[in-house]
Amino acid sequence: MDLSFSEHHNLLRQTVRDFVRTEVAPHATRWDKEERFPKELVPKLADLGLLGIRIPEEFGGAGMDTVSYAICVEETAKVDGSLALTVASHNGLGTGHILSFGNDEQKKKYLSKAATGEWLAAWALTEPGSGSDSAGLATTAKRDGDDWVINGTKMFITQGGVGGFCVVLARTNPNVSKQKGITAFIVEHGTKGFTASKHLEKLGCRSSDTAELTFEDVRVSDKQRLGEIDHGFIDTMKILDRGRISIAAMALGLGYGALDRAVQYSKDRKQFNKPISDFQAIKWMIADSRTELDAAFLLTYRAAYLCDQGLPYSREASMAKLFASEAATRACNKSIQVHGGYGYTREFTVERHLRDAKICEIGEGTSEVQRMVIAKHLLS
Numbered sequence: 001m002d003l004s005f006s007e008h009h010n011l012l013r014q015t016v017r018d019f020v021r022t023e024v025a026p027h028a029t030r031w032d033k034e035e036r037f038p039k040e041l042v043p044k045l046a047d048l049g050l051l052g053i054r055i056p057e058e059f060g061g062a063g064m065d066t067v068s069y070a071i072c073v074e075e076t077a078k079v080d081g082s083l084a085l086t087v088a089s090h091n092g093l094g095t096g097h098i099l100s101f102g103n104d105e106q107k108k109k110y111l112s113k114a115a116t117g118e119w120l121a122a123w124a125l126t127e128p129g130s131g132s133d134s135a136g137l138a139t140t141a142k143r144d145g146d147d148w149v150i151n152g153t154k155m156f157i158t159q160g161g162v163g164g165f166c167v168v169l170a171r172t173n174p175n176v177s178k179q180k181g182i183t184a185f186i187v188e189h190g191t192k193g194f195t196a197s198k199h200l201e202k203l204g205c206r207s208s209d210t211a212e213l214t215f216e217d218v219r220v221s222d223k224q225r226l227g228e229i230d231h232g233f234i235d236t237m238k239i240l241d242r243g244r245i246s247i248a249a250m251a252l253g254l255g256y257g258a259l260d261r262a263v264q265y266s267k268d269r270k271q272f273n274k275p276i277s278d279f280q281a282i283k284w285m286i287a288d289s290r291t292e293l294d295a296a297f298l299l300t301y302r303a304a305y306l307c308d309q310g311l312p313y314s315r316e317a318s319m320a321k322l323f324a325s326e327a328a329t330r331a332c333n334k335s336i337q338v339h340g341g342y343g344y345t346r347e348f349t350v351e352r353h354l355r356d357a358k359i360c361e362i363g364e365g366t367s368e369v370q371r372m373v374i375a376k377h378l379l380s
């Protein structure tokens, strides 16, 4: 395995790092307080290629690989978990599903608008009654002539309220095993009966848009069907494999971001007439965090590298997400400890990092689900 980064990857990392430091860092805490998705940033994200990371150039995207995708998410998360979640889900889930399973017409129509930011992409699998057991979804799509009629409710959908279109998973055949009778559809905002019914208030990633979506007799033509009939869940598992790499990268960025701040603070803060970085207790917290995050870094980029080589990477993606998300939560928690009481206030960003990092243990499959996936690979 070659884990050295190319010149292109290093340049990309520096470019995204510079961008988020100037355009995002000064505003991220305010956006979080206001719980507002920063729509004004979308054109700038598009200009940099962050909304079409893997979309081929012929559709207006940057045509980059999965390692690049992870780099973009990691660097964004160092200053803003909410924006990293937007970049991860827009690229990996909504547009990723069309990129992997859409036909040429669908790619031309949706990917070009996604890359320019004209339409942000949402991806709706989770429902009020089905989360970890995602194949247990109750939303239905029934055939009516050349159309499909969709009914149901989707929960926790990122970009659900601000997206231009949504990829929706719905049951099309109740008479086969639950994994086999599911199909994906593309539903555009403005379609009759499709509403973002509730904006959800959250612990973290508060400036990322999360909505409950309702589908009431939503009629779409068969041209909006994405992939083969009844094959949507199998496709979904592949989408989630790559998505988990991006959540691991998001966790990495949040963990490293919080650690950087702890290192700086420990050198500046004096107690007992010396910088607190002189105390062994502080040194150990910093050393443990960096060690765990570097281990997570290797797991994450191993999975991305395997994916780019066309090799199996499902187990490795789950291992990366599991370890990186839990390591990030620990690192953010320790960074608050290093900051003492100040870390517990909103004056310092480490509390935001901890709140944002927690979603990495939950979204795109909880830590428990990742352990199930890893064990299944090892035991089957």
Ligand SMILES: Cc1cc2nc3c(=O)[nH]c(=O)nc-3n(C[C@H](O)[C@H](O)[C@H](O)COP(=O)(O)OP(=O)(O)OC[C@H]3O[C@@H](n4cnc5c(N)ncnc54)[C@H](O)[C@@H]3O)c2cc1C
Binding pocket: 089, 123, 124, 125, 126, 130, 131, 132, 133, 155, 156, 157, 158, 159, 202, 205, 210, 359, 362, 363, 364, 365, 366, 367, 368, 369
């Ligand atoms: C901010 C945010 C953004 C999200 N974005 C999206 C999105 O864009 N699109 C989308 O489709 N979904 C999205 N989700 C949903 C997310 O993927 C689910 O929340 C997640 O999969 C867990 O499902 P659940 O919340 O229903 O929890 P549940 O499945 O009810 O789990 C509750 C607890 O039980 C545990 N558990 C469940 N089953 C088992 C088992 N078999 N063995 C052991 N433990 C188990 C879980 O690990 C967890 O600890 C988002 C969620 C959040 C909070």
